[in-house]
Amino acid sequence: MNKVTSNKNLDDIDFSVTIIGSGSPQYNPNRTQASALVQYKGIKFLVDMGNGTIEHLNELGLTGRNAPDALLLTHHHIDHNAEFIPMVHSKLMIPGNKFLVAGPSPIDEMVDYTKKFYKEDLNYRMKSRGRTFDENNSNEIVKVLKGGESFEYKGVKISTIEVPHSIKTLAYRFDVDGKSIVISGDLSYTNKLQKLAKNADILVMDGKIVSSQNRNKNQNSSNKKRNSRNSQRTSGNNSVKAHASIEEIAKMAKASNAKIMVLTHLGTQVIDEKATASKYSSLGFKGKVIVGADFLTITPDGNSFMLVKTNTSNTTNATQKRANRNSQSINNRNTYNSSSQKRDLMSRFDTNGDDRISEAEAKGSVKENFFRLDTNNDGFLSTKELRNMRNLRN
Numbered sequence: 001m002n003k004v005t006s007n008k009n010l011d012d013i014d015f016s017v018t019i020i021g022s023g024s025p026q027y028n029p030n031r032t033q034a035s036a037l038v039q040y041k042g043i044k045f046l047v048d049m050g051n052g053t054i055e056h057l058n059e060l061g062l063t064g065r066n067a068p069d070a071l072l073l074t075h076h077h078i079d080h081n082a083e084f085i086p087m088v089h090s091k092l093m094i095p096g097n098k099f100l101v102a103g104p105s106p107i108d109e110m111v112d113y114t115k116k117f118y119k120e121d122l123n124y125r126m127k128s129r130g131r132t133f134d135e136n137n138s139n140e141i142v143k144v145l146k147g148g149e150s151f152e153y154k155g156v157k158i159s160t161i162e163v164p165h166s167i168k169t170l171a172y173r174f175d176v177d178g179k180s181i182v183i184s185g186d187l188s189y190t191n192k193l194q195k196l197a198k199n200a201d202i203l204v205m206d207g208k209i210v211s212s213q214n215r216n217k218n219q220n221s222s223n224k225k226r227n228s229r230n231s232q233r234t235s236g237n238n239s240v241k242a243h244a245s246i247e248e249i250a251k252m253a254k255a256s257n258a259k260i261m262v263l264t265h266l267g268t269q270v271i272d273e274k275a276t277a278s279k280y281s282s283l284g285f286k287g288k289v290i291v292g293a294d295f296l297t298i299t300p301d302g303n304s305f306m307l308v309k310t311n312t313s314n315t316t317n318a319t320q321k322r323a324n325r326n327s328q329s330i331n332n333r334n335t336y337n338s339s340s341q342k343r344d345l346m347s348r349f350d351t352n353g354d355d356r357i358s359e360a361e362a363k364g365s366v367k368e369n370f371f372r373l374d375t376n377n378d379g380f381l382s383t384k385e386l387r388n389m390r391n392l393r394n
């Protein structure tokens, strides 16, 4: 396992990358498909969103108004973009909440398609919140990228290059406060990556690992064949290799002089992390090697830790919180006033103890008036929003 220093929350960190999904197209219960979240002081850039991304974002509480501010794609392979359309759909549901979409063509057509195809559905969902979906006045900014662009979004500089893969693919670099994070995208060997990734603090790499099954022997011939088939896979008459070999990855990382390389896009083999790190070292890459894992967060100073899953860890505290509130409301039974009434509504409906009421938790008149009460449209009722129940009753 990676050295996990502690469990933290994104709010505690200025600049980081979290591996949301460290897997590949091959089904793996331990690794969902490709996705990485670059975060700078609460501004969140989601790079790629393969199958499983939304589930993991939900576990981290990064949905609704907490959802990523920018949706970026490296390329249009299904293990990188499967959840792009549902992500766009959920961003369109929050009027006024501007968001950036960027990636290779036809990303603009995918956004237009989402708006057309889901127009009725968006209208239906927004109507229950007293709004309508206006496709001509929606809240996205779309950038079609070719590679080579450099632009700023919310104070973070984003640079791109095209990298060789079986279809048009981009690598991204994020620069802020003299620190940098690079996401390689899927790629075969190129001497162009070293320019984009020059002196990067963190290089998140389409990686190869040393498996513990073949550490002590030479790779057997079927393994060799499979690996070479995977890295040589080509598309049609295009002769570009899809992925780089471990030697080529080491060469690109060394040439870029990255401080930390995070290996991702991993298969189902059992990984020997120690052997993997020493292999890269023996191939000339002297930076730190980190084997990626879902929810692993890495900061430019080289620390790594698993991000706290708010939606599951909360349930641990939930029982205690709920117990406290219940005993409080029993104690307050004889001094019933409007403030304990507020607490009472919260404790009656907040079954998971997260101090807010979801639509599923609400019942009766609170449920009926849910969307009128949810004035900030985050899909939850706070104590403050609950106060308006009194006004509705009057």
Ligand SMILES: [Zn+2]
Residues within 6 Å of the ligand: 075, 077, 165, 186
């Ligand atoms: Zn790919």
